Amino acid sequence: MPQEFLPSLLGGFSRGATSRGDWIWPAIWMLPVVNTYGAWPASGEIHLVESRGNHTYEQRGNNIISSTMHWGANSDTDSYWRTSKKHASLHNTYKAGFHKFGLEWSESYLFTYVDSRLQEVLYSPFSEPQWTRSAFSSRKGKAVLVDPWSQTGRDNTPFDIEFYLILSVAVGSTNGWFEDGKSGKPWVDNSPLAIADFWAAKDERYPTWIDGKAQMTIKSLKIWQQYS
Template structure:
């Protein structure tokens, strides 16, 4: 007993054979084992776990007691009563029925909304206008090569030609390929005059004539390229367009698939509108503005070039883990009286979507006058159509432009070798050809390849509006 008291005083939990029968320490275990419950620990003693092992010495009398283990046993069937299982509450079934009814109602509402949305969209009938895979070469009844030096006022650095050097069919694909200008035309005073032989595609003189003047530091277009259109053979007013093409790679290349009105019904550009299905840049993905991994779609519309509202209808689309120069994509357009949208490969991957739900003049919020104080006249709303000027015949254009001074390539970005405001911009670009021309020369890199062009017009009786 003396040892027992000593152990209890020190927080130990042990028993001896001298314990009297009937005491709590001698009660049998409910699990029929020989382990007896430990006495209550002394709250003022030092916990064993807080003492180093060396502090216990070699005497077993002062060592911590052996670890206790948790014992479990299986509860046998019938040992625990479960009265709730003997009789079920009749209301319990509603716990299952009510959620199922809610789910059925939810599916029904969702199905109705989907049906209502689909049925409310006007389903147009389309008639084929053009389906060209270039297997028979360039169909001159449809396609027209265009020769100019003006670049549509963008200050581009290419001269578009009528020769097979820049636009041709190879391996069943239409190829538009930029090439270097004849150096002799740049290194000495020369004049390109496309009106002399009647080949110029533009009635504007500055789009047909270019001059090299070494004294002034100006040169003719340093690059030749191609532009081809369907103006003569395939036009649509509302409908669809799909062009399957691989865009080029190469610094300062500017590929475009776009549309212009057959007639300037409402006035000169951009009063009569422009539809850019896709535009890109040939530079690689490190280019600050986005290279051949990004394309954009836009509409151009406004009372004059200074008030072009293209920024209100302009959207970019990045390629997913690839580039638009790595392989072919289908660039599409769907256009009706109520909407216009562009897409890539599938209508589900839309780029630009524009609703014609209010007059475009109102949407543009244009000023009352231009910078010269001339009043800007609304020539669109008088038609009574909210989609004006996109309510007339348009034709398709495919081209690869180079450079330019309109800001498509921003000054100071990624080593751009010219400034838009410089009078010697073309000369500066030509002087840097050892930097950019090698990026065009990898096999197929510096050219746009077109596999097919398809055009449909809306032919369900609404195309006249």
């Protein structure tokens, strides 16, 4: 049986500003140190905050952030849509100034917020086994699904193991993060020429990246643990 993650509370926050620029994808996220329960997403993934650099409402741009937890028996059963929430900036974009992006993670819940704990983004309680919560079918097509978490007897599995932190600024994607046909997107995800089409439009997007706009600026990063 996998050993339970010892800290009863893992908290932290990043004081920073997200990126601005067409087709920029800034994120602060976490992956398991060891895939204890199997390949992604069986061992979980946590997105404290992610956004889009585009300054446009149609593309849900840099005035909106989201927090997401990925978990499932396999990639086809990723239940991120049950644990994903968005939060809009009240007065400006998240690039316009510094913000506190916070995470509280315990054996009872996972909670993210922006600037203040009163501004909740995602709250996900571990009040029942994740397998039960997912309402997975006993069969997915012809493949029998097996609960990868039942041996622990804990409701917070797979979010009961150690994760490491990632601060990243990606460019483009072909996984749907930028929707086809929106905001003048110059490529189509499923096209075999997606990368070439993205590169061909470089003169259109480059002016939105210059003068440090596309940078993710971090002022401070703090992490602490409380042991039981």
